[in-house]
Amino acid sequence: MEGTLGSRLAALDARRFVGRARELRVVDRLLTDDPPAAVVFVHGPGGIGKSTLLREAARRGALAGFDVRTIDGREAASEPSGLTRALDGLAGTARPLVAIDSYELISAVGASLRRTILPALPASTRVLVAGRRPPEAGWFEDGWEALTLPLALGPLDDADARALLHRHGIGDERRTAALLRWAGGLPLALAMGADATLAAGALELRALDDDRALAGALLQRLAGDELGGADREVLAVAAIAPAVDARLLAAALPGIDADHAETWLRGLSFAASAGARVRIHERVAAALHAELRARDADRERELRRRVADHLHDRAATGQPGLTAELISLIDDPAMRWGFALEIGDRYRIDRVRTGDADAAAAALDAADASWWPGVRRFFDEAPERVLVARDAQGALAGFAITATPASAPAWAGDDVVLGRWLAHARERAPDGNALLWRNTFDLTGAQESPVVGLLNTAGIQLSGLPNVQLLYGHADPADAEAQELSRALGAVVVPELEVRDGSRVVECHLIDHGQGGILAATRALLYRDLGLPAPPARTTEEVAAATVREALRAFHDPLALAASPLAQGATVEARAASVRGLLREAVAAAFGDSDDERLLRATLERGYLDGAGGHARAALALNVSRTTYFRRLAEASERLARYVVARRG
Structure with a gap:
């Protein structure tokens, strides 16, 4: 016989199943005579493969001689009697395996499931549950904690x-x-x-x-x-x-x-x-x-x-x-290629480890190249200037060499690439606000690789410069994506800074972000992307007022307060406390004694300073509508910002 359409679908589903070796080891142990738990609760977001894993587990259970009963939360009745009917007849079997999918849709009957339905099944029963959220507290109470094993499901590896x-x-x-x-x-x-x-x-x-x-x-x-x-x-x-x-x-x-x-x-x-x-x-x-x-x-x-x-x-x-x-x-393809926030579990930034230089040389086939000794020196003598990207297995996926005038090693002035660039940067930016990119290498060999973007982003974030003004780098004339990124960023090729590094000619692409730094330049690029005129530069007073407003919103976040330009002190705790003290004093002094003034002060105190507050509670306590509350909160915040700016000169 040719079988049924259902059997054909099941066979196709089985053939398409891949991976999940770690999770399947847990399933296989569940199906033994001495399992570590009676219930395995698989959880993860939609699309992560919970249902697929449950079907594979059911197939394995059937092959192991279990009587498999599957309940789909999308179809099951959401009352205890519906679950009881779905499991009817299992009490008399020797080896029941219950697989419950989309549990989040029937979690309201979870208590009955644990209290009466599952306990009525044979002691040999195994249960697999799959849901979008981790198991609720009831699965770890009244003895179920000894029988339940949560199993978080993550993305597939490459x-x-x-x-x-x-x-x-x-x-x-x-x-x-x-x-x-x-x-x-x-x-x-x-x-x-x-x-x-x-x-x-x-x-x-x-x-x-x-x-x-x-x-x-x-x-x-x-x-x-x-x-x-x-x-x-x-x-x-x-x-x-x-x-x-x-x-x-x-x-x-x-x-x-x-x-x-x-x-x-x-x-x-x-x-x-x-x-x-x-x-x-x-x-x-x-x-x-x-x-x-x-x-x-x-x-x-x-x-x-x-x-x-x-x-x-x-x-x-x-x-x-x-x-x-x-x-x-x-929203620009060149920018998306050139900057990547993070790549899930696929790649990560790391420090240089033993063997990285040899791995890089092998990947680049560069051990005998005339330009390699200059790169190798940074691995050996200034590893803190080397950013490394690794894949999920820890293998070297790429690296970049960056420096600022302050962080460059003492011998960098003699480096064939950085030497002239550093001298130029120190002349153009006496305050040291310049970031120099000596090299960036993607070692994956893969198209659509995000490694360059990850290294570029990390280089800016880890530079120690809060708002880079000058950025020096190289874009290989043969690398179309690098050239396009250079154009998108407004880089200018500086002929007098072109150098020969062994057999390689290294152009210098210079980006001058102006007094507003990379922040203002990026914001202007985004406005252009949106079809809007460039935003006006923020005045010193506007930036200072924005600093106060941000500190108000972060009043209960010590790390954010410690990073504020308003902060003083040597430790996170001291710096955060200094900002809170400044704001409390300002709230007490910035408003008058009229009813309106007292309401403005109370709005700030309840909305931001009260640790047990929150906007909904504040509006309720002040007996005002949401619209009135947020209007007054904005007015009070602006008043406080102006007061602090004026006091600090």
Whole structure:
């Protein structure tokens, strides 16, 4: 017999399964006679492969002689009696295996599942649960903690992702490398991207992002029911910005309860913490961004401008690490190639380790090259000036050599490349505000590689310069992408700084960002990208006032306060305390005694200074509407900023 369509689908599903060796070891142990747990709770965001893993586990369970019963939360009745019916008959079997998918949709009956339904099954029962969120507290109470093993599911590594693409018909290296970068290890995105690419007959990553049908399908699968009733404006900002917090949300969407909005975002299954901030999954963000562009291009540009202005001000007033995020808002292919925020688990920045220089020489076939000794010297004598990129296995993926006039080694003046550049930089920027890029090498050999962008971003962030003015670098005339990036950044080739490094001719591409530094230049580039006139340069008073407003919003964030230009002291604690003291004194002195003045003071105290406050509670306590509250908060913040600026001269 030829079998059924169902058996054909099952066979195809089994053939397409790849990877998950670590997770399958856990499953295999669960199916032994002496398992470490009776319940394995698989959790992870939509599209990460939970259902696929559950189906593979069910196949293995059936082969091991288990009586498999599968419950799909999308179809199961959301009351205890429905689950009881679904498991009817298992009590009399010797080896039951219960697989519950989309548990988040039936989690309301979790207590009954643990209290009555599962305990009625034989002691030999094994349970697999898959849901978007980690198991709730009940799975670790009343004895279940001894039986439950949580298993977080992450993205596929490159090897497994390649295998998945191959099984979906992607064979050539260019398409494979591009889809690896686009999907970020997400199995669903890999599969759907492969299918869309084959259907189109060509590969353009931007076309994938702008494909409304693909974006809609991805959103439905990745986010599912969580988008129902969602605040689309908040999601739009979270899709545009690399990461958000209440401060950014308040700046981009004046009048919203930003604290509540941030809390809501953190509760989404496709969101994750990014330090003190929160970001949504890259593919969800791209799909939401594409949807917004198609639906309301003017609104997308306006929100991107607001996000950019906010990041610019924060970077200029004590958080220079946000410069890379500002750059990422520019919708230019050259800029996207030249700067990468992070590449998930695929690549990371590291320090030089033993053997790196030899690995680099081998990868570049440079051991006997006339220019290699100059590079090797930095590995050996100034390793702190070498940025290293590694892949997920720790192998060397690329490196860059950078320096500032202050950080360059003493012998750098004699270096064949940096020597003349340093002399020029010290003359043009006596304050030392210059960053010199001696070399950048991508050793992966892969098309669509993000390594150069990762190294460029790290070089700026780790330079020690809060706002780079002069940037010196080299763009190989044969490297079209590097040349395009140089043009996009407004670099000028300086003939008198061209040098010969062994057999190589090294052009000097100089970028002078002006008095506003890289921050103002990047903001101007973004405005041009948005079709807007260049923003006016911020006056000293405006920058100082923005510093005060940022300190207010960060009142309960000691690290942000310690980085503020307002801070004084030697330790994080002392610096943060100095800013809090300054703001408290200013709040006490900046307002008068009239009813309106006292309300302004109370609005600031309840909205920002009260640790147990928050905007919703503050508006309620002050007995004013949300609109009135946020209007008064803005007025009071501006008054306080002017007062502090005037006092500090």
